[in-house]
Amino acid sequence: MTDVDRVLSESTENYLETILLLVQKSPVARARDIALRLKVNRSSVSGALHDLSGRGLINYEPYGFVTLTPEGTEIATRILRRHEALRDFFVNVLGIDRAEADEAACRMEHGVSKAIIDRLLDLSTFMETCPKVGEKQARGDGYRCREAAHSLEKCELCVSRCLENVKNRVGKGDSNKMSVTVLSELKPGEKGRIEKLAGAGAIRRRIADMGVIKGSLVEVIRVAPMGDPIDVKIRGYHLTLRKTEAADICVQKVV
Amino acid sequence: MSPAKERFTMALAGNPNSGKTTLFNCLTGARQHVGNYAGVTVEKKEGTCIFGEVEIKVVDLPGTYSLTAYSVEELVARNFIIEEKPDVVVAVIDASNLERNLYLALQVMELGVPVVLAFNMSDLARERGVEFNLELLSSLLGAPIVPTVGSKNTGMRELLAAALDTARAGRTARAPDIRYGQDIEQSLARIGACLDASSHKSADQRARRWTAIKLLENDAQVAARVEAPEIHQVVAAERARIETVLGDTAEMIVADRRYGFISGACQEAVRSTVESRHTMSDRIDDIVIHRVWGLPIFLGLMYLMFWLTFSAGAPFVDWLEGLFGWLRGAVSGLWPAGSESILKSLLVDGILGGAGGVMVFLPNIMLLFLAIAILEDSGYMARAAFMMDRLMHMIGLHGKSFIPMLTGLGCSVPAIMATRTLENQRDRLTTMLVIPLVSCGARLPIYALIIPAFFPEAWRAPMLWIVYVIGIVLAIVCAKLLRSTLFKGASVPFVMELPPYRMPTVKGMLIHMWERAGLYLKKAGTIILGISIVLWALTSFPRMQTSGPHASPEERRAAELSHTVAGRVGHAIEPFIKPLGFDWRIGTAMIGALAAKEVFVAQMGIVYSVGADGAKSETLREKLRANYSPLVGFCVMLFMLISAPCMATIAVTKRESNSWKWALFQLFGLTVMAYLLTMLVFQAGSMLGIGVR
Numbered sequence: 023m024t025d026v027d028r029v030l031s032e033s034t035e036n037y038l039e040t041i042l043l044l045v046q047k048s049p050v051a052r053a054r055d056i057a058l059r060l061k062v063n064r065s066s067v068s069g070a071l072h073d074l075s076g077r078g079l080i081n082y083e084p085y086g087f088v089t090l091t092p093e094g095t096e097i098a099t100r101i102l103r104r105h106e107a108l109r110d111f112f113v114n115v116l117g118i119d120r121a122e123a124d125e126a127a128c129r130m131e132h133g134v135s136k137a138i139i140d141r142l143l144d145l146s147t148f149m150e151t152c153p154k155v156g157e158k159q160a161r162g163d164g165y166r167c168r169e170a171a172h173s174l175e176k177c178e179l180c181v182s183r184c185l186e187n188v189k190n191r192v193g194k195g196d197s198n199k200m201s202v203t204v205l206s207e208l209k210p211g212e213k214g215r216i217e218k219l220a221g222a223g224a225i226r227r228r229i230a231d232m233g234v235i236k237g238s239l240v241e242v243i244r245v246a247p248m249g250d251p252i253d254v255k256i257r258g259y260h261l262t263l264r265k266t267e268a269a270d271i272c273v274q275k276v277v
Numbered sequence: 278m279s280p281a282k283e284r285f286t287m288a289l290a291g292n293p294n295s296g297k298t299t300l301f302n303c304l305t306g307a308r309q310h311v312g313n314y315a316g317v318t319v320e321k322k323e324g325t326c327i328f329g330e331v332e333i334k335v336v337d338l339p340g341t342y343s344l345t346a347y348s349v350e351e352l353v354a355r356n357f358i359i360e361e362k363p364d365v366v367v368a369v370i371d372a373s374n375l376e377r378n379l380y381l382a383l384q385v386m387e388l389g390v391p392v393v394l395a396f397n398m399s400d401l402a403r404e405r406g407v408e409f410n411l412e413l414l415s416s417l418l419g420a421p422i423v424p425t426v427g428s429k430n431t432g433m434r435e436l437l438a439a440a441l442d443t444a445r446a447g448r449t450a451r452a453p454d455i456r457y458g459q460d461i462e463q464s465l466a467r468i469g470a471c472l473d474a475s476s477h478k479s480a481d482q483r484a485r486r487w488t489a490i491k492l493l494e495n496d497a498q499v500a501a502r503v504e505a506p507e508i509h510q511v512v513a514a515e516r517a518r519i520e521t522v523l524g525d526t527a528e529m530i531v532a533d534r535r536y537g538f539i540s541g542a543c544q545e546a547v548r549s550t551v552e553s554r555h556t557m558s559d560r561i562d563d564i565v566i567h568r569v570w571g572l573p574i575f576l577g578l579m580y581l582m583f584w585l586t587f588s589a590g591a592p593f594v595d596w597l598e599g600l601f602g603w604l605r606g607a608v609s610g611l612w613p614a615g616s617e618s619i620l621k622s623l624l625v626d627g628i629l630g631g632a633g634g635v636m637v638f639l640p641n642i643m644l645l646f647l648a649i650a651i652l653e654d655s656g657y658m659a660r661a662a663f664m665m666d667r668l669m670h671m672i673g674l675h676g677k678s679f680i681p682m683l684t685g686l687g688c689s690v691p692a693i694m695a696t697r698t699l700e701n702q703r704d705r706l707t708t709m710l711v712i713p714l715v716s717c718g719a720r721l722p723i724y725a726l727i728i729p730a731f732f733p734e735a736w737r738a739p740m741l742w743i744v745y746v747i748g749i750v751l752a753i754v755c756a757k758l759l760r761s762t763l764f765k766g767a768s769v770p771f772v773m774e775l776p777p778y779r780m781p782t783v784k785g786m787l788i789h790m791w792e793r794a795g796l797y798l799k800k801a802g803t804i805i806l807g808i809s810i811v812l813w814a815l816t817s818f819p820r821m822q823t824s825g826p827h828a829s830p831e832e833r834r835a836a837e838l839s840h841t842v843a844g845r846v847g848h849a850i851e852p853f854i855k856p857l858g859f860d861w862r863i864g865t866a867m868i869g870a871l872a873a874k875e876v877f878v879a880q881m882g883i884v885y886s887v888g889a890d891g892a893k894s895e896t897l898r899e900k901l902r903a904n905y906s907p908l909v910g911f912c913v914m915l916f917m918l919i920s921a922p923c924m925a926t927i928a929v930t931k932r933e934s935n936s937w938k939w940a941l942f943q944l945f946g947l948t949v950m951a952y953l954l955t956m957l958v959f960q961a962g963s964m965l966g967i968g969v970r
Contacts, residue, residue: 137522140459219529224347225770230532231343232772233377238536244562247571248667251676251771253562257376260562260775262663264670267770 032132035101036060037070041080041088042098050087104131107139111146201275205240205254206268213241214273221270229267233257240273283331285444286361290354290385291369292378293340294656294776296397298322299427299785300369301337304437320694328437336363342377342774344384346498358388365391365444367436372402372409372424373777375547379418379539383455387490389483391443392420395436399424405556407549414546428782454486457534460522464515465489468508475505493519494528558656558777566660575664578657582648582686583741586641586721593640594725601633619817627813630882632806636798641725642718643794649687650789654781658683659773666771672753673760675699676771678708682752685715686745689926692717693933703764707756709930710943713922714752716745719874723917726878730898731910748918755950808876812869815843816884843868843884857916857952858909858959867916873923908968912959920951 030038040059044051057067075082079094090098105127112123208214216238219226233256234240243253243260251262291297305324322337338357339350346352358366368382386392396402396409415422421439425432456462468489491499492512503509519527565574605625612621652658661683666676677699685692692712699705716724724744728737818841846868847861854864866880885900901910921927921944931940962968 224345225772227345227528227532228343228347228770228772230529231345231380232774233380233536235533235536243559244566245568246667247566247568247664250667250670251663253566253663253775257374259374259377259777262666262771262773262775264666264771267772 030097033070034074035097035132036128037074038079038090038094038098039101039105041090042095042102045090050089052087053085056088100136101131104134104136104139107143107146108134111142115146115149202272203275204269205242205271205273206252206265208242208273208275210242210244213239213276215239215276216271217274218272219270220272221267225267226270229263229271232261234261234271239276240271284334285331285365285441286334286336286363287440287444288336288338288357288361288363288366289369290338290358290366290381291340291397292342292371292374292381294774295340295369295371295378296427297337297340297369299782300367300395300397300425301335302784302788303427303430303433304333304335326437328434328441331441333437333440336361342381344381344388345494346496352498355388358385358390363390365393365440367393367395367440368420369395369397372396372399373405373407375402375407375543376536376539379542380535382418382420383535383539386418386420387455387483387487389481389487391447393436393440393443394418394420394422395432396422396424397427399432400426400429405549407547410546410548414542417542417546428780455535455538457490457531460519461493461527461530461534464493464519464527467515468492468511471505471508471511472503475503475508490531494531495526556777561778562660562775565657566664571664575661578652580738580742582645582652583745584738585648586645588738590640590644594637597637597640601629601637604633605629622817623810623813627810628806630809630879632809632879639794639798641721643790645718645721646687646790646794647786649683650786651781652683654779654785654789656776656778659775662773663775668753670771672757673704673764674708674756675701675704677773678704678756681708682712682715682749685712685717687718689713689715689717689922690929693926693929696933703760703766706934706939707759707764709933710759710939710946711752711755713926713943713947714748714755714919716748716918717874719923720917722875722878724914726881726898727901727910727914730901731905731907744914744918747915751919751950808869808873809879812843812876812880815846816841816865818842856960857955858906858912858963859916862904863909863913867920870917871921871924873925874917877917906969908959908962911962911968912955915958916951916955918951919947919954921945921948 037056037060040056041051044055044059053064053067053071056071057064060067071080071082071088074080074094079091079097081089081091108127108130109120109123112118112126113120118126202217203214205214205216216234216236218236219229219234221229238256240254240256243255245252246262251264252268253260253262254268255261289297289301301322301324304326306326320339324335324337326333326335336357338354341348341351341354344351344355357363366385368385370378370382382392382394394415396411399409402409411422411424421443423432423436423439425436457465465486469485472485472488488499488503492503492508493515495512495516500509500512516527519525519530523530525533564570567574608629609621609625612618652661662676662679665679669676669678678696681692681696681699689712692715693709696705696708696712699708724741728740732740820840843865844861847865850864851859851861854860854867859867862881862884865884866877869880870877881901882897885897905913927940927944930943931937934940
């Protein structure tokens with residue numbers, strides 16, 4: 023939530039939203055239409071409009087037309103997006119009736135942070151597109167697709183990988199246990215998928231710059247003759263690092 | 278017809294080992310020079326290349342993996358692009374290692390300069406079964422792509438043509454704007470708005486975006502340029518927000534998104550047809566850095582390097598010695614026999630005897646540099662660092678310190694300059710201070726003079742090896758000592774690439790070797806020649822006016838030399854160096870060696886050509902054998918190995934550490950240590966009767 027979000031009251035937000043809806047239909051909004059839509063009387067409308075114009079969110083002359091300033095448009099768009107996100111979630115995912123969904127969204131839209139809305143949107147897209155629904159991704163991300171762009175070909179690849187995983191687990195009799203460990207614990211020849219980079223500061227950034235990023239595949243190739251730095255293959259090249267640094271890299275063993 | 282030529286500046290940026298230098302050599306040929314970036318000591322290579330009517334200045338930026346503010350190289354590369362505004366930047370990309378190489382290229386593009394991508398070693402990538410859809414990739418990345426093969430000199434015309442087109446267009450038509458995702462973009466917009474409201478307003482949208490990204494990434498250097506406190510407040514708030522929303526620091530998310538963008542582009546435009554898990558390079562590594570065979574092979578290679586330097590160089594040295602002998606004879610022939618002419622003495626004894634005595638070791642030096650060039654260019658040096666890191670870590674240093682130390686075998690000056698690759702100042706200073714203990718090429722002439730004089734054929738190579746090992750062991754001990762006293766602190770992490778092995782190109786090696794041999798020759802031609810003349814003067818003046826009642830000419834000459842300045846100084850310090858087994862002649866030569874180690878040889882030559890009968894053409898070695906025991910010979914080598922490095926080393930230490938304190942510490946610390954250790958060895962040796970004839 024931005025600072026502006028915080029200082030706006032619920033009714034102010036409703037005013038902005040309504041103005042935006044009206045402006046989208048015709049170039050300008052009139053105080054009368056606003057009063058009609060919000061079901062309030064004309065005098066309280068003109069008071070609120072004075073207030074909004076004082077804050078620089080709308081352009082308004084008494085008895086004239088109302089338009090939104092760029093800042094006002096931005097805020098109103100955000101509110102509308104929240105409203106639509108909530109409504110769509112109710113309709114598409116929860117299967118609620120549209121009118122009821124609209125009403126609930128109207129009341130909820132003011133108290134929900136942007137982060138929650140974003141996750142909700144992610145979840146909606148995920149539920150609608152991913153056939154893997156039900157497999158919780160153990161990354162603290164909730165249900166959402168890791169690939170930014172959805173294409174059916176990618177989905178096909180992903181699902182087949184998922185099936186293979188299940189087969190492997192069944193074959194190993196290891197139904198649900200995740201083998202999360204650190205890179206320094208892997209033996210030469212073993213592979214892992216990077217889960218997390220612990221550690222701090224410049225060295226962590228350096229390791230990330232070298233391509234050691236969450237989700238990439240890494241294979242331990244060998245250990246140096248004197249036993250310390252290890253040689254791993256990542257993104258098709260050889261990277262060497264000491265075991266102390268490798269101990270800060272969490273990986274999930276890949277069989 | 279002399280049309281006003283167009284001039285362009287073109288910078289080469291790329292990862293280490295992307296073949297950038299090979300490409301640079303291809304483009305500029307012999308028209309290049311090496312210098313330093315102003316203020317910092319990172320190597321700067323510049324050259325020119327003519328393409329049609331256009332003169333292009335090519336600048337080789339230091340090889341980096343990223344453009345953060347964490348290392349000097351990265352700062353230099355990025356500041357060059359921002360401040361010097363080259364007309365076009367060629368991002369050199371190792372096509373067989375696309376993703377990590379593109380990561381840097383993407384950051385270069387973000388700086389808002391016109392960029393051309395050179396897909397270098399594209400032949401190698403094709404051999405490995407990688408297929409590129411260059412057209413698609415080019416449109417995804419928003420920059421023209423030219424496939425090149427530096428080692429075969431192909432694709433250069435196309436590269437230059439594309440670079441010129443891009444430079445003329447001013448900006449890449451549609452450079453990509455990587456979208457960092459909603460949360461980051463929102464932060465960038467807020468920081469950007471804040472920048473616009475302040476005095477950092479910039480007309481260029483891309484520059485503004487870049488500054489905002491860097492601020493969000495917590496880049497110390499960019500942050501320092503922004504004064505307004507309110508911007509810092511906004512940045513801090515946004516960083517905190519990103520961390521709560523996305524669960525990691527902004528710089529990590531940014532790195533993640535960049536790699537994400539690259540992976541996406543590569544997935545669409547690159548196809549690997551052959552699943553090659555085990556490349557040639559991997560197979561070599563299976564043997565060369567094997568857990569058991571790795572170290573013996575490493576030690577064997579080092580031994581081979583010294584054998585090559587010493588034994589294989591011997592015939593050339595003999596030939597050069599013959600040449601200088603002939604020259605001296607020819608020059609003295611211009612004067613009547615028995616002439617006492619000062620000019621003749623200056624030419625024959627001073628110049629030819631002094632500088633010539635150093636020049637004859639040029640074959641040794643060149644072979645050593647050749648061996649180092651092969652190790653470096655083939656990719657073995659990184660393996661050496663990998664294998665030696667455990668050892669280096671034990672003494673509190675970084676495996677990368679091993680490379681400057683190994684370079685120290687050639688010359689301490691470039692070695693100390695090579696410590697720039699170390700990011701930690703404590704590591705850097707420690708490495709710098711102990712590097713002179715690693716026996717440099719300039720000390721080789723001393724060993725080359727002394728070892729054959731005192732030791733039988735079979736003992737010569739092992740003896741040389743022993744001297745080098747002593748130096749390395751001492752360097753380790755001193756580093757450990759320094760690291761646990763003066764430079765206490767946690768050691769630096771070791772994150773390094775093992776580049777694929779490559780066949781070194783003859784051209785590359787020759788350029789490499791010539792750069793360094795050239796430095797040696799320049800030293801011989803200037804400093805050493807000057808010192809030789811000064812020392813000749815010191816050993817000739819003041820002249821004795823009356824010839825006293827001496828029985829033989831030898832005695833008369835000895836008395837004459839005692840009378841000179843050098844003789845007097847040598848005599849004066851004789852009581853101090855007596856416990857080391859040295860006489861005043863060696864003392865005199867050691868003073869000369871302060872200027873440059875190899876002057877010791879020149880000086881001994883002069884001292885003896887004066888002190889003995891010049892008519893008999895005995896070689897210097899025979900004279901040494903007649904005058905000293907093998908133990909003294911060994912002590913001379915030991916003292917010269919440890920004692921004060923040459924003036925050039927002291928000067929470069931001063932420059933690199935930016936303080937006279939460390940330079941003087943190095944000078945006196947090493948000399949005191951040399952004195953004590955040599956005394957110990959000589960006294961013990963004399964008592965036990967080892968090597969006393």
